[in-house]
Amino acid sequence: MNTFNEEFCVPINSAADIVIARQKGRALAVQLGFDGSEPTLVAAAISEVARNIVNHAEHGEIVLSGIHQSGRQGVQVVARDQGPGIHDVAQAMQYGYSSGKGMGVGLPGAKWLMDEFEMVSQVGKGTTVTMRKWLR
């Protein structure tokens, strides 16, 4: 069973919103008990998926929540948009692949920073990335 608390949504429409999502995610991670460099790692992952919304989909949102699942606690980050979608998710996940002028390290980087990473995308409908990191 999942119980969610502290859920809040950050609309992503501009570069300034990336900073807000990053800061809110970092603060939530601290509040949930992440320490050391971990809040910064969570914030970095949030930055990448928020940046992708701005660069590749223009508008979207990031939903941050504290989660409890089978005795574990963690943070969940859902980034969703109704942008163009991705026709080849496996290719998009490859290190160094960018359809534009990016470095192509955002998605593989975010995956590496978090414990769980899932991306669902439909061309013409949009993209949803769900990431989780658990307290140790």
Ligand SMILES: Nc1ncnc2c1ncn2[C@@H]1O[C@H](COP(=O)(O)OP(=O)(O)O)[C@@H](O)[C@H]1O
């Ligand atoms: N939210 C999104 N909507 C549409 N396409 C996306 C989205 N996020 C990522 N992509 C696609 O996946 C590719 C890889 O993303 P990423 O690893 O962050 O590299 P970069 O953003 O530097 O291009 C992007 O070039 C883009 O084609």
Ligand SMILES: [Mg+2]
């Ligand atoms: Mg990117």
